[in-house]
Amino acid sequence: MDDQYRPDQIEPAAQAWWGAHHTFRALDDDTREKFYCLCMFPYPSGKLHMGHVRNYTIGDVISRFHRMQGRNVLQPMGWDAFGLPAENAAMANGVPPAKWTRDNIAYMRAQLQKLGFGLDWERELATCDPAYYRWNQWFFLRMRERGIAYKKTGVVNWDPVDQTVLANEQVVDGRGWRTGALVERREIPMYYLNITRYADELIEGLEGLDGWPERVRTMQANWIGRSEGVEIRFPHADGKLGVFTTRADTLMGATWVAVAAEHPLAQRAAADDPKVAAFIDECGRGGTTEAELATQEKKGVPTRLTVEHPLTGAALPVWVANYVLMAYGEGAVMAVPAHDQRDFEFARKYGLPIRTVVRAGDGAPLDPDTMEEAFLTKDGVLCNSGKYDGLAFPAAVAAIASDLEAKDCGVLRVQYRLRDWGISRQRYWGCPIPVVHCAACGEVPVPDDQLPVLLPEDLVPDGAGNPLARCKEFVEVACPQCGADARRETDTMDTFVDSSWYFLRFASFGNDAAMVDERAAYWLPVDQYIGGIEHAILHLLYSRFWVRVMRDAGLVPHDEPFRNLLTQGMVLNNIYSRRDDAGRVRYFNPAEVTITRNDRGEVASATADEDGKPVQWDGMGTMSKSKNNGVDPNDMVARYGADTARLFMLFTSPPEQSLEWSDAGIEGAARFLRRVWKMTATHVAAGPVPALDAAALDEAARTLRRRTHETIAKVSDDIGRRYTFNTAIAAVMELLNEMSQFDTSGAQGRAVEREALEAVVLLLAPMVPHACHALWQALGHEGTVADAAWPSVDETALVRDTIELVVQVNGKLRGQVSVASDADRAEIERAALAEPGVQRFLEGVQVRKVIVVPGRLVNVVAG
RNA sequence: GCCGGGAUGGCGGAACUGGUAGACGCGCCGGACUCAAAAUCCGGUUCUGGCGACAGAGUGCGAGUUCGAUUCUCGCUCCCGGCACCA
Numbered sequence: 001m002d003d004q005y006r007p008d009q010i011e012p013a014a015q016a017w018w019g020a021h022h023t024f025r026a027l028d029d030d031t032r033e034k035f036y037c038l039c040m041f042p043y044p045s046g047k048l049h050m051g052h053v054r055n056y057t058i059g060d061v062i063s064r065f066h067r068m069q070g071r072n073v074l075q076p077m078g079w080d081a082f083g084l085p086a087e088n089a090a091m092a093n094g095v096p097p098a099k100w101t102r103d104n105i106a107y108m109r110a111q112l113q114k115l116g117f118g119l120d121w122e123r124e125l126a127t128c129d130p131a132y133y134r135w136n137q138w139f140f141l142r143m144r145e146r147g148i149a150y151k152k153t154g155v156v157n158w159d160p161v162d163q164t165v166l167a168n169e170q171v172v173d174g175r176g177w178r179t180g181a182l183v184e185r186r187e188i189p190m191y192y193l194n195i196t197r198y199a200d201e202l203i204e205g206l207e208g209l210d211g212w213p214e215r216v217r218t219m220q221a222n223w224i225g226r227s228e229g230v231e232i233r234f235p236h237a238d239g240k241l242g243v244f245t246t247r248a249d250t251l252m253g254a255t256w257v258a259v260a261a262e263h264p265l266a267q268r269a270a271a272d273d274p275k276v277a278a279f280i281d282e283c284g285r286g287g288t289t290e291a292e293l294a295t296q297e298k299k300g301v302p303t304r305l306t307v308e309h310p311l312t313g314a315a316l317p318v319w320v321a322n323y324v325l326m327a328y329g330e331g332a333v334m335a336v337p338a339h340d341q342r343d344f345e346f347a348r349k350y351g352l353p354i355r356t357v358v359r360a361g362d363g364a365p366l367d368p369d370t371m372e373e374a375f376l377t378k379d380g381v382l383c384n385s386g387k388y389d390g391l392a393f394p395a396a397v398a399a400i401a402s403d404l405e406a407k408d409c410g411v412l413r414v415q416y417r418l419r420d421w422g423i424s425r426q427r428y429w430g431c432p433i434p435v436v437h438c439a440a441c442g443e444v445p446v447p448d449d450q451l452p453v454l455l456p457e458d459l460v461p462d463g464a465g466n467p468l469a470r471c472k473e474f475v476e477v478a479c480p481q482c483g484a485d486a487r488r489e490t491d492t493m494d495t496f497v498d499s500s501w502y503f504l505r506f507a508s509f510g511n512d513a514a515m516v517d518e519r520a521a522y523w524l525p526v527d528q529y530i531g532g533i534e535h536a537i538l539h540l541l542y543s544r545f546w547v548r549v550m551r552d553a554g555l556v557p558h559d560e561p562f563r564n565l566l567t568q569g570m571v572l573n574n575i576y577s578r579r580d581d582a583g584r585v586r587y588f589n590p591a592e593v594t595i596t597r598n599d600r601g602e603v604a605s606a607t608a609d610e611d612g613k614p615v616q617w618d619g620m621g622t623m624s625k626s627k628n629n630g631v632d633p634n635d636m637v638a639r640y641g642a643d644t645a646r647l648f649m650l651f652t653s654p655p656e657q658s659l660e661w662s663d664a665g666i667e668g669a670a671r672f673l674r675r676v677w678k679m680t681a682t683h684v685a686a687g688p689v690p691a692l693d694a695a696a697l698d699e700a701a702r703t704l705r706r707r708t709h710e711t712i713a714k715v716s717d718d719i720g721r722r723y724t725f726n727t728a729i730a731a732v733m734e735l736l737n738e739m740s741q742f743d744t745s746g747a748q749g750r751a752v753e754r755e756a757l758e759a760v761v762l763l764l765a766p767m768v769p770h771a772c773h774a775l776w777q778a779l780g781h782e783g784t785v786a787d788a789a790w791p792s793v794d795e796t797a798l799v800r801d802t803i804e805l806v807v808q809v810n811g812k813l814r815g816q817v818s819v820a821s822d823a824d825r826a827e828i829e830r831a832a833l834a835e836p837g838v839q840r841f842l843e844g845v846q847v848r849k850v851i852v853v854p855g856r857l858v859n860v861v862a863g
Numbered sequence: 864g865c866c867g868g869g870a871u872g873g874c875g876g877a878a879c880u881g882g883u884a885g886a887c888g889c890g891c892c893g894g895a896c897u898c899a900a901a902a903u904c905c906g907g908u909u910c911u912g913g914c915g916a917c918a919g920a921g922u923g924c925g926a927g928u929u930c931g932a933u934u935c936u937c938g939c940u941c942c943c944g945g946c947a948c949c950a
Contacts, residue, residue, distance in 0.1 A: 671903095
């Protein structure tokens with residue numbers, strides 16, 4: 001073998017070998033134990049960045065590890081190919097999104113192949129392929145039949161200059177990013193999927209997902225946000241105003257009600273009250289995001305309307321308030337300023353009355369005039385509440401709910417924070433919604449035999465509305481029911497639809513007669529799903545929902561799509577931007593910016609290389625196309641090879657942790673691989689190796705052999721259970737350090753070295769597959785190391801005669817003792833107390849207690 | 864604002880179940896090899912004091928529990944992810 005490590009030669013050779021032997025083609029063989037390992041598929045933004053490299057390397061390590069454990073592994077790859085960036089690119093360059101997207105896919109596929117990932121490319125899919133998205137349409141129609149898909153109005157960002165709907169990302173500081181115009185909120189009709197029907201099941205399902213990170217399960221549970229409470233109806237002149245509350249016990253303290261600006265009562269109040277109308281108008285400005293709504297100053301206006309308190313009959317004023325969300329509950333709240341902090345602040349601000357109705361069990365009610373914050377506890381008892389006085393929370397809620405129910409003014413109810421999933425997008429580059437609008441027949445579903453509704457691929461968006469709506473060939477269609485002239489729906493689907501079931505399609509690839517087939521039953525659920533923590537809620541929740549709907553339609557047997565989940569931390573990089581006078585934003589890649597740092601190491605100033613003018617540092621953020629802060633792996637791969645890039649990415653931090661990008665340390669990864677290579681070359685050049693006789697080892701050989709098997713155990717656990725690839729690599733590095741100290745001239749020296757070397761190659765194989773492929777063959781093995789069996793631990797090699805224990809005095813390290821590994825407590829204690837370093841600290845003091853932690857330490861408590 | 868997570872040497876990180884803080888690597892310092900450089904190899908490297916043996920301090924900040932806390936509890940600060948039309 002070459003005694004130089006040459007990744008530029010061995011990497012293409014290994015890849016060619018795997019290609020020629022179809023090593024990573026997954027066979028649908030249901031007699032074998034399967035392992036479906038899936039990384040979240042990428043958006044084809046143009047080129048890979050280090051976040052992708054990290055994600056796909058982790059997936060590849062896990063795939064190859066399970067493959068070496070003998071499992072039938074499926075690791076597919078595809079493209080989340082619809083979406084906004086393609087339209088933005090089209091506006092910038094005039095290239096149709098279809099061409100831009102397919103060019104990007106070709107480029108990024110080549111990048112993935114260069115990195116040597118063991119992917120089954122025969123199953124590749126792109127969500128913009130009609131063969132894929134036709135099933136979105138087909139299943140949308142099934143959902144529509146089952147009442148899961150339905151139509152209602154929803155709020156969007158409206159750019160009044162471009163006359164177009166903007167994504168949240170396209171609204172910067174309340175202005176459209178292209179036009180700089182102040183954005184307005186608009187209500188338009190949209191299709192929704194009834195995910196709230198599954199809310200309880202989606203919460204309950206989390207319990208069984210013990211292969212998911214606890215934090216993700218918590219986030220999903222909080223997102224769904226189940227709360228039990230009472231819907232209270234306040235009678236008024238034309239009906240009843242419904243509000244939902246979890247604190248019905250405080251009903252007697254309600255002093256007004258507040259409704260959202262979009263609420264029908266607000267609209268009615270505005271009709272003859274210009275102040276209310278002006279306020280509603282004001283609420284209609286700015287963005288639609290919850291973050292924006294939650295951080296704005298809480299404001300409101302009174303209306304001339306009142307509602308009747310359902311228990312006392314008192315008239316309560318109706319306010320319109322900007323903090324009441326139409327999307328949550330009934331779009332109205334009862335205000336109990338004494339016992340809700342937001343209401344309290346609102347009352348102080350507008351001089352509204354405060355009425356205390358809960359007191360601490362052993363205290364007096366707070367004085368409304370002097371209290372400084374709301375009294376929030378549920379552990380008190382009611383006061384100033386007439387017949388309910390003295391009741392504690394649960395009894396008070398029950399009594400009040402029951403009285404309300406008797407008056408038809410309230411009912412116990414469960415409310416979710418989760419809202420139904422709006423899937424309509426007023427955009428071109430997405431999956432067409434298969435519906436036709438007919439003057440006579442109304443909304444008509446496209447018949448199954450006319451699917452897919454093909455998206456024309458030659459349009460070029462210009463930022464002013466959806467070009468699909470201006471495309472006659474697409475829009476003009478005969479009504480499927482009556483044949484009259486009709487119009488196609490021009491909204492397309494949210495791209496989360498595409499990603500909610502792609503993992504099923506990989507398992508049913510090539511079937512053009514059905515969305516999924518029996519192969520999905522074999523491969524699913526995904527045994528290991530790997531992707532960024534940014535998808536902890538939406539993508540993962542939508543997928544869990546979608547699969548349940550497919551289950552209920554009889555298409556798959558599974559409840560949950562992903563058995564184990566590994567959420568990768570974000571790879572961060574600096575973000576630099578510049579805003580022009582109109583408020584438009586442009587991002588600069590960190591590679592094209594020159595910075596100075598202050599004495600704390602933070603970015604103090606930054607200028608663009610192209611013009612030397614200042615740019616703004618926006619802190620650190622996820623590498624992404626939109627922030628233009630990605631680092632392309634090409635340079636690193638060209639300079640060091642794919643194996644070094646992979647090794648470095650794995651070694652630099654554990655996968656769940658977010659990572660501020662830096663290539664410092666890449667040299668260490670390269671150096672390590674060169675050492676492994678050189679050691680193997682030297683070993684092989686020294687000729688044949690005798691068979692290992694474990695009984696004939698000298699002390700040094702026995703130690704190295706023990707270290708070899710300790711390393712096998714450690715790496716198996718780190719990869720298989722802990723996913724800490726950094727510590728797995730560190731363990732192999734330690735073994736290699738020991739090997740380079742080891743003298744092979746003893747009787748069994750070469751044999752023990754051979755065993756250690758083979759272990760190193762096998763243990764590294766999932767992480768640096770090309771080098772190990774070559775090394776494995778150099779060590780005299782046939783085939784590829786990717787097909788070799790994972791090494792097993794020889795328990796007899798792990799046995800030790802003596803162990804080292806640390807001795808502390810009062811918790812401080814004072815010495816070390818070596819004891820027989822089967823020494824009992826008394827022996828250990830005696831040895832510890834006899835240790836000279838320990839004795840020094842025991843002079844003149846009394847030993848009060850000796851704590852022995854077996855195998856670890858002794859702590860002498862003295863004083 | 865709300866939900867979730869994070870913070871350890873000059874840097875990335877390790878310490879898995881409350882038990883030796885700093886494994887492994889980078890960088891740096893010194894040495895070997897070399898005409899020289901690169902590469903490679905050897906040694907050192909948390910901070911403070913000390914020639915040294917050694918001692919003291921130390922895991923974002925402030926409290927607490929414990930024989931013992933990076934790890935558990937409470938209160939903060941800063942950073943990251945998500946907040947429903949970026950994907």
